[in-house]
Amino acid sequence: MYDPYIDSELNSKQTDVASYWQAVTPGQIHYPSLQQDLSCDTLVIGAGYTGLNCGLELAAAAQRDVVVVDALQPGWGCSGRNGGFVLRGTGRLGLAQLKSKFGLDTARLFHQEYGEAVARVNQLITAGNIDCQPQAAGYYKLAHKAAMAKDLAEQAEFLQQHFGYQAKFLTKSQIQQSVVKHQQADAAVHFPDCYGLNPLALARGYAQLAVKAGAKLFGQTAVRSILRQGAGFKVITAQAVINASNVVLATNAYTAKGFYPQLNNSCLPVLSSVIVTEPLTDNQLQQLNWQQNSIMMDTRTLKYYYRLLPDKRILFGGRGAITGKAAADPIYASRLLVALKRCFAGLEQLNYQYQWSGWVGVSFDDLPRIYSPEPGLFYAAGYCGSGLSFSSLAGKRLAQLVCGQRLPALPIYQSQLPTFPFSAFRRQGQQLYYQWGRFKDHFL
Structure with a gap:
């Protein structure tokens, strides 16, 4: 690549x-x-x-x-x-x-x-x-653990108070009832004018x-x-x-x-990897109570982003390989699929049909x-x-x-x-950042 x-x-x-x-x-x-x-x-x-x-x-x-x-x-x-x-x-x-x-x-x-x-x-x-x-329209920023719920509530209040923007805070039960049954969403902020x-x-x-x-x-x-x-x-x-x-x-x-x-x-080129699954069945969608085609992203340092597509597939993305040479390694798509199944119960047999990567420019x-x-x-x-x-x-x-x-x-x-300071070593810095991000997302 x-x-x-x-x-x-x-x-x-x-x-x-x-x-x-x-x-x-x-x-x-x-x-x-x-x-x-x-x-x-x-x-x-x-x-x-x-x-x-x-x-x-x-x-x-x-x-x-x-x-x-x-x-x-x-x-x-x-x-x-x-x-x-x-x-x-x-x-x-x-x-x-x-x-x-x-x-x-x-x-x-x-x-x-x-x-x-x-x-x-x-x-x-x-x-x-x-x-x-x-x-x-509708974008949900999801708290990936309970400790982040307070931050999202404060963010919604901040946007309403200082910008007149009608962000809305949702509790875990509200997400389950009105958006989707998500296993790793303890709260959310809803942005009304964003979409996929x-x-x-x-x-x-x-x-x-x-x-x-x-x-x-x-x-x-x-x-x-x-x-x-x-x-x-x-x-x-x-x-x-x-x-x-x-x-x-x-x-x-x-x-x-x-x-x-x-x-x-x-500008550091960083790979983002994406998978798109097989179409979900009507029964799977019903079990998940997936009611909207809204876009979603979590609060992890190394974020996951996802959405339900018009043909009932799930697009799920996140960070991938460090180098272009490693981009096609199936391990990265497999990791995304595992992360997806941790978010949504009842999809144990689901597989992906499309996988690709692309560069984003990080300043x-x-x-x-x-x-x-x-x-x-x-x-x-x-x-x-x-x-x-x-x-x-x-x-x-x-x-x-x-x-x-x-x-x-x-x-x-x-x-x-x-x-970038020491720009010749940006990739080594990226590797250290990924290690720190995984530790922070899991333990902090």
């Missing part, structure tokens, strides 16, 4: 990941590779949610001459293989942590920005008539919107180098040269080693950045695995930055990603 921590190039001959989303999402459009030199105002590298939204915004709102290229096809990376969670947030810091770090006024601005991100996803689904199977969808269908819908707006989109076009040329850039691909006044890096966790060292050393301070590190060059990265909704807005913010517009007064728009 491609490993951006050690591989110096993401070539265009990678196969599609054999995911559930690939199996159930029809209507793939193949975008051809760039075969001849061209010039443009802005080149966007990466056709995931961020890059496609940047291209869409530059073409539609700013009437810029914009080209979007991807080493594979739109949605091949993070955007086409995630769990499909439309969340109000990004990074790994909650609003209480943001309040402690930056103050209440800034935390409220974060909350407003997160709401705009969800609204943008909703608006684009409607505008593009994107058939991404959005499910009923088909992430690959969303990415393909964004691609069609960007092209319709006037962006030129090329697949199978791996960028090999970016050279400064006067006030602009000369970008070398396998088949052609692109001269651009501006370059946007929308490659996040899939940024090849050495591609842009400042970004490489500030050192648990926050993403949308930034211009040098004239004409821009990037967005570091969503920490919580980027479906925010990356869509990040693409818009990148486009505004390219056009010289002022962004909201948030720290994530005012500074670059901080470099």
Whole structure:
């Protein structure tokens, strides 16, 4: 498996990941590779949610001459293989942590920005008539042990009091009665405007919107180098040269080693693994009292996230291997299946039918950045695995930055990603963190 921590190039001959989303999402459009030199105002590298939204915004709102290229096809990376969670947030810091770090006024601005991100996803689904199977709204953050229940009750009160957000606290018995019979959920906070969808269908819908707006989109076009040329850039691909006044890096966790060292050393690619089970029977669903298709995530340091899909399968995800070489080891899927069965009784004979992994970009301070590190060059990265909704807005913010517009007064728009200390040893640090996380989740 491609490993951006050690591989110096993401070539265009990678196969599609054999995911559930690939199996159930029809209507793939193949975008051809760039075969001849061209010039443009802005080149966007990466056709995931961020890059496609940047291209869409530059073409539609700013009437810029914009080209979007991807080493594979739109949605091949993070955007086409995630769990499909439309969340109000990004990074790994909650609003209480943001309040402690930056103050209440800034935390409220974060909350407003997160709401705009969800609204943008909703608006684009409607505008593009994107058939991404959005499910009923509702996200449950679950206390994986009784000691966490008090924290969740305080979180719900905090959100209501300081942000006017209608979060709702649920006890264990309320979860059992109105959501699902969960063996490891001692309490929950309900977020009413978050929901699940088909992430690959969303990415393909964004691609069609960007092209319709006037962006030129090329697949199978791996960028090999970016050279400064006067006030602009000369970008070398396998088949052609692109001269651009501006370059946007929308490659996040899939940024090849050495591609842009400042970004490489500030973003750790971490594998997230996912399984999708066989369909549950009506009897199994009835025994579980599984009443909603809401999305769920627990309070573990090494979190599990899951949802009931439209065809009655369970999607269950969590941390996987450390390296790309080990990603296909069946032990990681087996561990997820064991964890799933510990959550839900009566599924002892259930097996999984799909298993895959994908990289997420983790920043050192648990926050993403949308930034211009040098004239004409821009990037967005570091969503920490919580980027479906925010990356869509990040693409818009990148486009505004390219056009010289002022962004909201948030720290994530005012500074670059901080470099990891001892960045050459990030993976060793990751291994230690995983060991600590497992100990904390079990004993503390």
